[in-house]
Amino acid sequence: MITFYDLDGKVKGIPWNINVWKTRYSLNYKGLPYKTVWLEYPDIESTMKKIGALPTTVKHDGSPMYTVPAIYDDSTEVAIADSVLIAEYLDKTYPDTPVLIPRGTYALQNAFQEFLFSKLMPLWILTIPDVPSKCLNPRSAEYFEKHRSLDFGVPSLEVMRVTGEAREAQWLKVQEIFGSFHKMMKDSDTWIMGDKPSFVDFVLASMILSIKTLYGKESKEYQNVMSWHGGRWGRIMTIFDEKYSTVPM
Template identity: 30%
Template sequence: MAHHGITLFDIPSTTPQPWAPNIWKIRFILNYKRLPYRTTWVEFADVENTLRSIGAPPSSVRADGRPVYSLPVIVDPRGAQGQPVVLSRADVIAEYLESTYPARAIFPEGSRALQSLFVHHVHEVLAKPLLPILVPLSHQRLPERSQAHYPAGGAPPLGGAEREQAWRAAKDQFAFLAALMDKNIGDPTCDGIVAMGRSVTYADFALCSVLIWIEQVSPRDGWARVRSWNDGRWDRLRAKCREYMDVY
């Protein structure tokens, strides 16, 4: 794919594919909408300086008033009045890409509120029990310089009993979501896999981003478990999203 387009910033890793779920949400959208883009790899140690240098807005502000710079960030050179658009935060970027490039919609008409709630649930509830398992494993997959810059992620991985307890909590959350999504089954327009019935949408990309995270940092333990849960529905969802998983 020739590059005449958007730059997506991501973190280098030793995993076969990138793992950061918030960044995957945006990569999915770019691939789904067939927008030309390329990935620029930035080590953790360089994120703040890099983002400041391109004029990216901070993703949040600390209690002491200091700005926080984090990924994902995109630069779209085709902005209004010929000025590049630089955006941070996955939700802001998703809204921008949908409104600027409406072809192949990720928010079917009238679905933004419910999809936003679904994505919030995936991020804030479903993924919570996974954090103590996956954050240390993710840290181990960073280049050495990034590991040194990001010591908070270097907590020791959970031990046997604690890990099993965390996986049980995660399994309960996935089962809850599966029960909700199963309410679509029986509707002749639904395939029983995706959140909105038949076509993939932002909700599926948010959920699949978590699946990729598990698969990349815990392939033999985590993904081996999750892909078998709920009669293999998460493996089927990942397969449904596979064609939008290229990394440019």
């Protein structure tokens, strides 16, 4: 059985973190059974050390940083963090399940993910300040506030908040960015690689899902995104909601 490490939040059973959803979608797409362990941010490092997962990046002070998503697979006694490395591991270890990173596309999928993250900065500016109050328990909220402020180089996340007309303008920027990805794809394709989902679709869907998690399914924000570009993102999210969104406890 695979143990999957997710971030705990205010609403039990509704995972909220973009990076962790990439792996949850990956596991669900493959149909692999797993159980979820819910962590608060300050407990990630000790837990990862305990299971033997390596750090995935470095902190601002240069010391190793441990992150989720992570899995521990007791059938192989392997612990891995980082959604791309997990996807690779799952493809290799469970070759009879649907493929996440088709042969030859490792670097392309990596690059697509980085590109999407870097381009969507206008979305992060809109959403990040809402995460602590809407999604997090106090211990994680404090951690998130401190670390994300450092990441964005701001004294507090609240100073990033955009309101009123400026907020509308910021959403227009987000729409334009989604439009640029829409243009990169064929109109007839549902998925980035055409007829089947692959890891990059899970990255994209995780980002869109975060809007629903923060503002609600019926919110103007989420409904707008669902309608953009001929409803392309709406169609994807309907499939994700129906097929790949289970949250085993």
